Amino acid sequence: MRILVVDDEKAQMSLLMEELKELEPDSEIHGFSKPKEALAFAETNEIDVAFLDIQMTQIDGITLAKELKKLKPTVNIIFATAFGDYAFDAMSMHASGYIMKPVSAKQIKNELENLRYPMSAPAGNGIRVVTFGPFDIFVNGESVHFGRAKSKELLAYLVDRRGAGVTKKELAAVIFEDREYSRSTQDYINKILREVEKSLKAVNASEMFIKKMNYYAVDTSKFTCDMYDYMDGKPEALNAFRGEYMTQYSWAEDSIGEFL
Numbered sequence: 001m002r003i004l005v006v007d008d009e010k011a012q013m014s015l016l017m018e019e020l021k022e023l024e025p026d027s028e029i030h031g032f033s034k035p036k037e038a039l040a041f042a043e044t045n046e047i048d049v050a051f052l053d054i055q056m057t058q059i060d061g062i063t064l065a066k067e068l069k070k071l072k073p074t075v076n077i078i079f080a081t082a083f084g085d086y087a088f089d090a091m092s093m094h095a096s097g098y099i100m101k102p103v104s105a106k107q108i109k110n111e112l113e114n115l116r117y118p119m120s121a122p123a124g125n126g127i128r129v130v131t132f133g134p135f136d137i138f139v140n141g142e143s144v145h146f147g148r149a150k151s152k153e154l155l156a157y158l159v160d161r162r163g164a165g166v167t168k169k170e171l172a173a174v175i176f177e178d179r180e181y182s183r184s185t186q187d188y189i190n191k192i193l194r195e196v197e198k199s200l201k202a203v204n205a206s207e208m209f210i211k212k213m214n215y216y217a218v219d220t221s222k223f224t225c226d227m228y229d230y231m232d233g234k235p236e237a238l239n240a241f242r243g244e245y246m247t248q249y250s251w252a253e254d255s256i257g258e259f260l
């Protein structure tokens with residue numbers, strides 16, 4: 001696990017880092033007293049958890065959290081502050097946790113055991129799908145880039161189907177809602193499907209995508225997924241679900257009732 005600690009009071013930063021080293025001796029822990037330096041580090045490195053002070057002079061913690069989540073949508077943000085009146089702002093950020101200074105080992109341990117996006121061992125090929133919150137897919141820790149937003153949405157729908165196959169017509173009905181299934185719509189679906197293949201091939205993840213004669217699905221044995229773990233009753237996934245599922249897609253709201 002790679003942990004970021006950002007606090008412009010160096011003594012507080014050092015205290016938190018020492019506690020983390022005791023609790024997580026095998027983790028990488030990086031401390032920054034300047035938020036801009038922390039942000040620059042995040043641009044080129046994967047981060048699992050970020051402990052952020054809120055009241056800082058260069059960039060406040062709420063703003064820093066927003067910037068970090070743009071770079072790393074599934075980073076676990078834990079605010080560590082001496083002030084209790086920022087709880088609403090933290091909740092609106094969908095933070096993983098909120099602890100009061102002076103921090104204690106018990107507080108830190110509790111937050112690390114109840115992360116919003118828990119650390120899980122990836123499948124042998126390193127493909128991990130995140131559905132709680134915004135949908136995203138990672139290969140060896142790197143978010144997969146899709147040239148078309150609809151391609152990512154199409155893959156999200158196949159993940160939601162949990163391995164069940166669908167036709168182009170069904171995909172069109174979901175992705176384009178009330179749009180007529182015309183020749184132009186079919187052509188567009190074909191472009192989107194090709195983009196899915198292209199994006200997965202670029203990161204050596206093609207094996208998760210099943211394509212047959214007018215039949216499309218995902219091979220659920222080729223990747224890990226928080227929603228699948230939730231359905232299997234795994235404690236870390238049960239802990240991670242906060243009522244949010246593929247939040248960028250309106251059709252995903254209908255699926256939440258299936259696993260509540």
